[in-house]
Amino acid sequence: MRILFLGDVVGRSGRAAVLETLPKLRERYRADFVVVNGENSAGGFGISEAIFNELLxxxxxxxxxGNHVWDQREALVFIERHDRLLRPVNFPAGTPGRGAGxxxxxxxxxxxxxNAQGRVFMADLDDxxxxxxxxxxxxxxxxxxxxxxxxxxxxxxSEKQAMAHFVDGRATAVIGTHTHVPTADEFVLNGGTAYISDAGMCGDFDSILGMDKEEPIARFLTKIHSRRFAPSMGEATVCGVAIEVDDATGLAKAIAPVRLGGRLSQVEPAFWLDPA
Structure with a gap:
């Protein structure tokens, strides 16, 4: 089985890149299953029902x-209608939606x-x-x-690595999201679980974590919030990972990064590409 995962989609630029690129990638890679993290896809904060349907x-x-799942308040209602939209599983009992499927x-x-959310330097959800x-x-x-x-x-x-080792041999992959910067530590653990600390974002990297640079810099300099963060609108890089699964065991045979477009170095999974 071939699983493609795309990291946090940030704003209109990231959304447009994913909507244009994903159909081609699914065909090019012959991906069997695709997961996209969409929590920053609506103006950088949360997700709307229309955008969710566009991603599908x-x-x-x-x-x-992730932690921005409720930034668009409509999500509290429409998430109940969609089994294929997940929020972190460790929200307290009674929270709308589901965390696994x-x-x-x-x-x-x-x-x-x-879908799970960490607690170190984040909201204190359930374990x-x-x-x-x-x-x-x-x-x-x-x-x-x-x-x-x-x-x-x-x-x-550290929390991401701990989760990966906690489930090693019992899960196909643990993919870190949230920090928007693709890491270079993708590998298969001893027990057969694929891991990366962060898949990166689908957004404009001429930015600060996908946001226009002016307001974040001003906040660092002055500690004053003068306006709302706004997503950067330059050309986006589509970031994610490809996972090759051993159908006999359900464990990972290989994991490789995907980075296409925008400012970052370009890379595709060699094990999914036909030889030249």
Whole structure:
């Protein structure tokens, strides 16, 4: 199985890049399953129902979120209508929506997607480790599903690495999101779980984490909030990772970065490209 994951979509620039690029990538890579983190896709803060549907139409099978999931207040209502939109699983009981789901890939295999949020330097939600453990216990690899992907939306790399080692051998991949900067530590752990600290963002990197530079710099200099952050509108880089799954075990055979367009160095997964 081939799983493609795209990192945090930031604003109109990132959204336009994903909507244009994803259909081509899905065909080029012959991806069986695609997950996109869309929590910054609506003006940099949250996600709207219209944008969610656009991402599905472009080829996403599941859209994950994070700490900005409720920034567009309409999400509190429309999330209940959409099984393929996830919010962090460790929100308290009674929070609208769901944090995990079992989905069908294009090749007919089942994929469990779990969306969790870290607590280090972030909001004090319920324990993400116990929440993830509960999902894996209910639907184990090769006992309840063919693959398990965890989007761990967290600030601290230590917490992300701890989650990966916590589930090593029991999940296909743990993909870090939230910090918007693609890391260079993608590898397969000893037990067969693919990992990267952050998949990066789909947005304009001539920015500060996808936002126009003027206001963040002013806040650092003056400690005064003069206006709302606004997404940068330059050419976006589409960032993510490709994961090759061993169908017999559900564990990862390989993981590689994807970076296309914009300012960053360009890279594609060699193991998915036809030889020249």
């Amino acid at each position: 139409d472009a080829g996403a099978d599941v859209v994950t979120t 079992l989905f069908k890939a294009a090749n007919g295999m089942d994929v469990l997607v779990v 993400p480790f116990r929440a993830v453990e509960q999902e894996l216990s209910a639907c184990g690899l090769k006992s309840g599903t063919d693959a398990i992907l965890i989007d761990f939306h967290a600030e601290a790399t």
